[in-house]
Amino acid sequence: MADQENQIQVAALCGSLRENSFTAAALRIALEGARQFGATTELIDLRDYNLPLHAGVTSSDDSSGDVRKLKRLAKAADALILGTPEYHGSFSGVLKNALDFLTFDEMEGKMIGLIGVSGGAMGAFDALNGLRSVGRALHAWVLPQQVTIAEAYKVFDGEGRISDRDLERRVRTVGSEAARFAHLHKCGRLREFLQIWETAPVNPGGG
Numbered sequence: 241m242a243d244q245e246n247q248i249q250v251a252a253l254c255g256s257l258r259e260n261s262f263t264a265a266a267l268r269i270a271l272e273g274a275r276q277f278g279a280t281t282e283l284i285d286l287r288d289y290n291l292p293l294h295a296g297v298t299s300s301d302d303s304s305g306d307v308r309k310l311k312r313l314a315k316a317a318d319a320l321i322l323g324t325p326e327y328h329g330s331f332s333g334v335l336k337n338a339l340d341f342l343t344f345d346e347m348e349g350k351m352i353g354l355i356g357v358s359g360g361a362m363g364a365f366d367a368l369n370g371l372r373s374v375g376r377a378l379h380a381w382v383l384p385q386q387v388t389i390a391e392a393y394k395v396f397d398g399e400g401r402i403s404d405r406d407l408e409r410r411v412r413t414v415g416s417e418a419a420r421f422a423h424l425h426k427c428g429r430l431r432e433f434l435q436i437w438e439t440a441p442v443n444p445g446g447g
């Protein structure tokens with residue numbers, strides 16, 4: 241559990257602009273998991289941002305107030321959960337555009353959790369694999385735990401909740417694990433690091 245000195249901040253960046261987005265609903269649940277760990281949380285809803293399309297020139301792009309706000313929130317977060325719908329076998333363009341404004345300055349060494357939703361039965365694995373590559377390119381730590389929610393329209397109720405308790409727990413765990421590993425990364429005390437590491441979830445592939 242995070243103490244005052246090592247307070248963890250977890251932000252979630254939503255790659256869907258759709259009203260009643262399932263991606264946003266999943267991210268809210270993941271952030272609940274982060275708060276259960278003791279983190280403070282923030283959902284970054286790109287509908288509230290007037291981001292320009294990235295024109296490939298970093299310094300002039302930085303002049304937009306909303307770009308600066310996005311960069312400030314991303315930098316302040318110890319962990320960032322990226323949420324995306326699967327769009328044509330990849331992650332959404334709106335998320336890619338937002339990520340293109342982030343640099344090593346905001347992302348290097350940051351814990352990244354991944355959540356994807358899809359309309360189809362195959363899930364959002366291709367979207368998340370693409371985001372994993374983006375995280376690597378930005379020198380972030382992309383956590384192995386991830387969740388894709390297939391046929392999302394069948395999974396969420398009108399309040400954005402998931403009735404499948406196992407799936408709900410796995411979504412929540414993306415948030416709590418992002419907070420836990422951010423804490424480990426931030427924590428200077430080796431003994432505490434090792435104790436928390438040793439209580440990490442059992443490898444599901446282990447005997």
Ligand SMILES: Cc1cc2nc3c(=O)[nH]c(=O)nc-3n(C[C@H](O)[C@H](O)[C@H](O)COP(=O)(O)O)c2cc1C
Nearest residue numbers: 256258261262263325326327328329358359360392
């Ligand atoms: C442009 C576009 C492309 C899509 N491509 C796929 C796809 O390749 N595979 C799939 O399963 N669903 C696809 N979908 C469906 C979305 O993944 C699905 O509607 C999802 O719930 C949208 O996320 P949201 O509720 O957060 O907006 C696509 C939807 C759109 C708008």
